[in-house]
Amino acid sequence: MPTPLTRTLMLNGRRLAVSVDDGAEDLLYVLRDRLGQHGPRFGCGVSQCGACTVLVDGEIIRSCVTPLNTVAEGASVETLDALDADGTPNPLQRTFVEKQAAQCAYCVNGIVMGSLGWLRQRKAAGDTSVPSEDEIAAFLSGKSSASTFDYICRCGAHRRMIEAIRQAAPEVLA
Amino acid sequence: MTATDISRRGFLAGIGSIAVAFSLGPVAVRPREAHAAAQAQDGLRIDETGDTGSLSWLVLTPSGLTIHSGKVELGTGTQTALTQIVVEEMHLDAGHVGYVQGDTEVTPDQGVTAGSKTVQNGGPQLRQAAATAYQALLGLAAQYFHVSKDQLVADNGVFRLEGTDRQVTYDHLVAQAAVVLTADPKAPTASPADYAVVGRPMARADLPDKLTARFRYVHDVTVPGMLHGRVVRPSGRNARFVSIDPDSMARAKAIPGFVSVVQRGNFVGVVGRTEWAAVQAADADTGIQVDWADGEPLVPQDSLPQALRDPSNQYASVEMVNVGDVDQALASAAATREASYFTPFQMHGAMGASCGVADVRAAPDAAGVQATVWSGTQDVYALRGAIAHLLGLSTDSVRVVYEEAAGCYGHNGADDSCADAALMSQAVGRPVRVQWRRQDEHGWEPLGPAMAHDLRGGVTAGKVVAWEHVLCSPTHGSRPNDNPGTLLAGALTGSLPATLPTDPDDSAGRNAPVTYAFPNNHLTGKLVRSFETTGTTSGVPAAPLRYRFLRSTALRSLGGLSNTFANESFLDELAAAGGVDPLELRLRSLDDPRAKAVVEALADTWAARPKGGNGTGAGLAYQRYETQFAYAAAYVEVQVDMGTGAVRVPRVVVAHDCGLVINPDGLRNQIEGNVVQGVSRALIEEVLFDARGVTSVVWEQSDFHPTPQYPVIRFDAVPRIETVLIDRPDQPAWGAGEPTIGVIPAAIGNAVFAATGVRIRTLPMTPDRVLKALESG
Numbered sequence: 001m002p003t004p005l006t007r008t009l010m011l012n013g014r015r016l017a018v019s020v021d022d023g024a025e026d027l028l029y030v031l032r033d034r035l036g037q038h039g040p041r042f043g044c045g046v047s048q049c050g051a052c053t054v055l056v057d058g059e060i061i062r063s064c065v066t067p068l069n070t071v072a073e074g075a076s077v078e079t080l081d082a083l084d085a086d087g088t089p090n091p092l093q094r095t096f097v098e099k100q101a102a103q104c105a106y107c108v109n110g111i112v113m114g115s116l117g118w119l120r121q122r123k124a125a126g127d128t129s130v131p132s133e134d135e136i137a138a139f140l141s142g143k144s145s146a147s148t149f150d151y152i153c154r155c156g157a158h159r160r161m162i163e164a165i166r167q168a169a170p171e172v173l174a
Numbered sequence: 175m176t177a178t179d180i181s182r183r184g185f186l187a188g189i190g191s192i193a194v195a196f197s198l199g200p201v202a203v204r205p206r207e208a209h210a211a212a213q214a215q216d217g218l219r220i221d222e223t224g225d226t227g228s229l230s231w232l233v234l235t236p237s238g239l240t241i242h243s244g245k246v247e248l249g250t251g252t253q254t255a256l257t258q259i260v261v262e263e264m265h266l267d268a269g270h271v272g273y274v275q276g277d278t279e280v281t282p283d284q285g286v287t288a289g290s291k292t293v294q295n296g297g298p299q300l301r302q303a304a305a306t307a308y309q310a311l312l313g314l315a316a317q318y319f320h321v322s323k324d325q326l327v328a329d330n331g332v333f334r335l336e337g338t339d340r341q342v343t344y345d346h347l348v349a350q351a352a353v354v355l356t357a358d359p360k361a362p363t364a365s366p367a368d369y370a371v372v373g374r375p376m377a378r379a380d381l382p383d384k385l386t387a388r389f390r391y392v393h394d395v396t397v398p399g400m401l402h403g404r405v406v407r408p409s410g411r412n413a414r415f416v417s418i419d420p421d422s423m424a425r426a427k428a429i430p431g432f433v434s435v436v437q438r439g440n441f442v443g444v445v446g447r448t449e450w451a452a453v454q455a456a457d458a459d460t461g462i463q464v465d466w467a468d469g470e471p472l473v474p475q476d477s478l479p480q481a482l483r484d485p486s487n488q489y490a491s492v493e494m495v496n497v498g499d500v501d502q503a504l505a506s507a508a509a510t511r512e513a514s515y516f517t518p519f520q521m522h523g524a525m526g527a528s529c530g531v532a533d534v535r536a537a538p539d540a541a542g543v544q545a546t547v548w549s550g551t552q553d554v555y556a557l558r559g560a561i562a563h564l565l566g567l568s569t570d571s572v573r574v575v576y577e578e579a580a581g582c583y584g585h586n587g588a589d590d591s592c593a594d595a596a597l598m599s600q601a602v603g604r605p606v607r608v609q610w611r612r613q614d615e616h617g618w619e620p621l622g623p624a625m626a627h628d629l630r631g632g633v634t635a636g637k638v639v640a641w642e643h644v645l646c647s648p649t650h651g652s653r654p655n656d657n658p659g660t661l662l663a664g665a666l667t668g669s670l671p672a673t674l675p676t677d678p679d680d681s682a683g684r685n686a687p688v689t690y691a692f693p694n695n696h697l698t699g700k701l702v703r704s705f706e707t708t709g710t711t712s713g714v715p716a717a718p719l720r721y722r723f724l725r726s727t728a729l730r731s732l733g734g735l736s737n738t739f740a741n742e743s744f745l746d747e748l749a750a751a752g753g754v755d756p757l758e759l760r761l762r763s764l765d766d767p768r769a770k771a772v773v774e775a776l777a778d779t780w781a782a783r784p785k786g787g788n789g790t791g792a793g794l795a796y797q798r799y800e801t802q803f804a805y806a807a808a809y810v811e812v813q814v815d816m817g818t819g820a821v822r823v824p825r826v827v828v829a830h831d832c833g834l835v836i837n838p839d840g841l842r843n844q845i846e847g848n849v850v851q852g853v854s855r856a857l858i859e860e861v862l863f864d865a866r867g868v869t870s871v872v873w874e875q876s877d878f879h880p881t882p883q884y885p886v887i888r889f890d891a892v893p894r895i896e897t898v899l900i901d902r903p904d905q906p907a908w909g910a911g912e913p914t915i916g917v918i919p920a921a922i923g924n925a926v927f928a929a930t931g932v933r934i935r936t937l938p939m940t941p942d943r944v945l946k947a948l949e950s951g
């Protein structure tokens with residue numbers, strides 16, 4: 001039987017409590033249907049595409065397979081929705097527009113949030129070198145040491161995205 | 175928008191506006207004045223239900239430019255290109271054009287948005303509309319100054335009176351106007367030589383909002399009181415509903431937020447107050463368990479190549495080209511070849527699983543609307559008819575509103591998911607949003623069909639003297655129409671699908687005819703029945719519906735991808751047989767100078783190609799889209815791992831002529847997308863199925879999905895892409911959404927041949943398949 005749950009989260013820096021009838025409800029539905037977030041999207045529901053990516057305590061998370069009851073009390077959750085909350089777009093948001101690095105853009109949430117999490121992790125580990133195009137491609141193909149997550153873009157905007165990430169990287173790593 | 179007010183099937187163009195009617199579709203503007211009836215004293219009601227029903231409107235108000243159009247944006251930047259055309263003709267430097275689009279209440283019926291034709295068909299008409307509006311403005315400015323038009327100079331939203339410092343803004347003129355016009359085909363347009371906006375890169379208007387999650391896709395639509403639905407599909411394509419296990423039903427009912435199970439025929443869905451409740455109720459582990467009776471088996475996948483060629487599976491054979499005498503020419507040719515090619519079922523595989531929202535009421539509202547559907551469909555009008563018949567409502571009482579979905583690349587699950595939502599909404603009397611699972615999309619979306627090709631050809635003295643192509647294919651066109659059986663939910667509730675097409679034109683036969691001047695040339699299209707029909711030569715579905723093959727429809731470039739794979743690979747075979755350079759053979763066989771130009775644009779790259787052998791090589795392919803539109807040629811380099819058979823594509827160069835280039839960066843983006851999807855379809859993609867139905871239901875094999883699945887290309891496999899755009903400013907602008915994808919598989923196959931000496935005639939060129947071919951030499 002489902003167990004109700006109330007969780008306190010720091011959603012994009014704002015403290016709030018969310019209650020669900022079933023603590024096993026995946027974070028994706030909690031964020032979209034209860035907390036009004038539109039960045040994370042349903043792509044596959046089985047952790048294979050990246051559309052639902054959010055950062056939880058800085059970690060890259062596939063929210064479609066992350067039950068709320070596995071998210072720590074008080075955890076910080078960051079979504080695409082608030083990346084430009086201070087009025088300035090995140091460097092990745094800016095370079096994706098500059099490079100026109102999308103077609104339908106359904107995938108960009110995953111690719112932006114995933115690479116943001118990755119670049120921040122590199123920085124936190126003391127590596128501020130700008131990754132090469134091959135390194136970026138390897139990360140987004142789940143073939144880097146950092147992550148085994150694959151990101152899909154069905155429209156074929158891959159090369160522009162790789163360039164946009166590379167262009168934004170110095171600022172994210174600074 | 176202050177001065178135009180949208181109402182049922184029309185809008186108000188009040189004082190303070192100039193409205194110009196035009197056609198965005200292939201049909202010319204009807205030769206009748208736009209119908210406008212004086213209504214309230216503050217404006218004119220433009221009635222789109224009358225003779226002007228197929229028209230679009232360009233509306234100028236002081237607050238901006240708006241296009242009311244039945245065409246929809248498909249994530250390809252079409253709006254940006256159309257905006258550039260308007261801005262150019264209005265003599266503006268830059269500008270924003272708003273779009274009110276794809277709503278059966280407020281926009282006209284312009285048919286389907288597909289086949290990369292929006293700019294091609296609509297661009298010239300829109301240009302005339304903008305030029306007409308500009309002339310109207312110019313006339314108003316001349317009146318304003320009491321001068322003749324030629325004393326005025328337009329400068330980015332302002333008319334200046336020559337030789338003075340007097341000026342008047344467009345906005346000021348528009349604010350006083352109440353003008354309704356039909357686009358004047360003779361209104362003078364800007365000369366291509368003077369283009370300042372057209373032909374320059376322009377950023378897409380939609381991207382900033384998409385990057386900040388402000389953009390609303392159909393998946394984000396919410397309606398007050400909206401519930402959430404999930405579907406539970408049958409165990410197979412021909413399976414029948416038996417029952418729902420009562421214990422599992424009780425379990426589902428206990429789920430917090432559970433609302434209802436909706437079952438009609440073979441359609442089963444669940445509805446919940448929350449999405450999570452629906453997810454749980456639809457899951458056989460936590461919710462309902464449905465008992466299905468397996469139906470007749472599908473034709474086995476491994477027999478597809480023979481089955482497509484089997485006359486008992488074909489209901490028609492159509493001669494598409496018949497020039498000269500192929501048999502005679504083959505008998506006397508210096509060298510001859512025969513070869514067979516095959517492409518499997520492939521899927522659209524939208525990044526976002528399909529989603530639809532429907533609000534079906536018990537009775538019509540004051541405006542006569544009883545059902546409203548929000549959809550990522552390519553054709554709001556066709557979907558409206560299908561949904562109306564599915565629900566048993568009059569077409570007039572159904573409203574379909576377009577909301578952008580993830581890129582669709584053809585007729586995918588967008589329409590079907592709305593039908594699911596409509597059925598469930600009607601059953602529960604509340605608005606319902608249906609989000610398909612990935613497994614629903616991969617498992618049940620209408621697919622691009624498998625195709626088989628048999629070719630024969632002959633070369634003498636370095637020229638192709640004989641060419642024969644026989645293609646076999648199920649339909650590439652099952653788009654919705656007034657028949658509810660064109661929707662999956664309709665077929666599951668007992669309606670029969672549409673009659674299969676009687677000829678391969680613009681379906682299986684797309685790009686089957688080559689545009690080479692071969693003296694003896696024969697082409698036959700054999701049409702394969704997807705389901706049992708009423709007779710051996712009938713394409714009419716027999717009742718009860720029984721599928722032989724998976725349901726198929728329009729996938730990017732229709733039969734074009736497989737036809738060009740076969741044609742352009744086989745041309746390479748003939749080049750090898752005749753000892754001719756493949757680029758040279760193409761040039762020799764073409765007589766259209768624009769066709770030659772795109773091939774020649776690759777000549778330097780071709781000359782500098784890797785020599786071939788040791789697993790490294792390069793290949794070429796060329797086509798003219800639909801044999802009459804854009805020209806595309808591709809050069810592809812491959813690296814074949816001789817130990818594993820894995821093919822890598824490190825570099826692709828595309829030469830492209832689609833006439834006037836409106837937005838070069840947008841065009842490059844489109845071409846790149848074509849290349850990437852083409853590489854994916856050539857190397858990786860194959861729908862897998864068993865006797866019941868599709869077994870490749872997610873992107874990757876995993877512990878939860880232990881059998882092979884349906885992956886698409888990943889970031890580390892995407893080639894570097896160079897594009898050579900041949901701009902023809904004095905020629906019509908043709909669409910670019912599909913021309914390039916067709917040449918990619920053949921160019922890869924030809925490169926693999928150059929690299930290994932082995933020809934791969936079956937897609938996709940997976941490591942296993944390539945390795946087997948390498949081993950058998």
Ligand code: FES
Pocket residue numbers: 041042043044045046047048049050051052053062063064065
């Ligand atoms: S939706 Fe979560 S990874 Fe695809």
Ligand code: FES
Pocket residue numbers: 102103104105106107108152153154155156157525580581
């Ligand atoms: S831009 Fe459409 S899926 Fe990536």
